[in-house]
Amino acid sequence: MTFIIRAAGLADLQPLYEMAKLTGGGFTNLPPDRNALRTKLEKSAAAFRREADEPGDDLFVFVLENTATKEVRGTCQIFSAVGLKWPFYSYRIGALTQHSEELGRTFRADILNLSTDLEGASEVGGLFLHPGERAGGLGLLLARSRYLFIRNHRPRFADRTLAELRGVIDEAGGSPFWDGVAGRFFGMSFQEADEFNARHGNQFIADLMPKHPIYIAMLSEQARAVIGKPHPSGRAAMRMLEEEGFVWENYVDIFDGGPTMTVRTDHIRSVREAxxxxxxxxxxxxxxxxxxxxxxxxxxxxxxxxxxxxxxxxxxxxxxxxxxxxxxxxxxxxxxxxxxxxx
Incomplete structure (x- = not known):
């Protein structure tokens, strides 16, 4: 039995939709919405047609196909440059240290700062492998094929690459981080915000997100506990990213608080060693x-x-x-x- 990675097309819409329904929420790049997925596939087709050797607002969608049965059993994506159409927001964890001579004490406060530091970077994401195929190294095949595509089309990608890992989602499908931070300002649940973002982009974040730093100590214990933590199903993905040279530099997703990993594109292990x-x-x-x-x-x-x-x-x-x-x-x-x- 052989599996291949190939460019996705509109004929893959239904299997992608079926896989999207299995993600369990919080998977913005693979929403269980046919129209949103169709839009992604159309944008991907345009990116594959574009011949100009320079970064653009491109999205490349790939699928994993069983060559014997022709079934689509997984998918992954590459964004050539984030933040070109809408600002690409992250929280960056910083610190503020203050000292009181009268009390003889020094206090260090960790702070969430809204940031667009990662704008212009390429992004690898949207990786999903059907639960029935999680053996035989197919997850690695999906993940690493993206780096080979980047290597062989290098002028179309940025000098920095990022990967956002899904954060912790509770049993009810909610996000402790969203509930403790952004949910207080948006008047919608995590599921509603996640769905809106998948369909319409994140400009609403720019419109409503508070721009002032947020002191982590003022958040609920549940929100603090998940900052920078991947969803349990994403721990293997985090290890794969670390094997490729990605590191966590204190950037977290503004929706669920999951870690955003980064690497210099030319330092990605698969890019260097191929x-x-x-x-x-x-x-x-x-x-x-x-x-x-x-x-x-x-x-x-x-x-x-x-x-x-x-x-x-x-x-x-x-x-x-x-x-x-x-x-x-x-x-x-x-x-x-x-x-x-x-x-």
């Missing part, structure tokens, strides 16, 4: 595990981009690949491929 070669031979003995190693392989430009796991063996003037991978990627001898170690 290599380009010519396919010189398709060899069944690789699939039998006699030689070579299993690697992440991709090929293609823009909408023709495809990625899959394959058995690869280095040769004097290129690489050999197993037949299943070559068929999945629709490549033959003489074609160019990019590959990186599976780890």
């Amino acid at each position: 290599v380009d070669n010519t396919l010189t031979r398709i060899d069944q003995s690789l699939a039998d595990g006699e030689i070579g190693e299993k690697r992440l392989v991709c090929t293609g430009h823009l909408a023709s981009f495809r990625a899959a796991y394959g058995w690869v063996s280095a040769e004097e003037d290129g690489v050999a690949i197993d037949p299943a991978c070559a068929a999945a990627l629709q490549i033959g001898e003489g074609d160019s491929v990019t590959h990186v170690a599976r780890w």
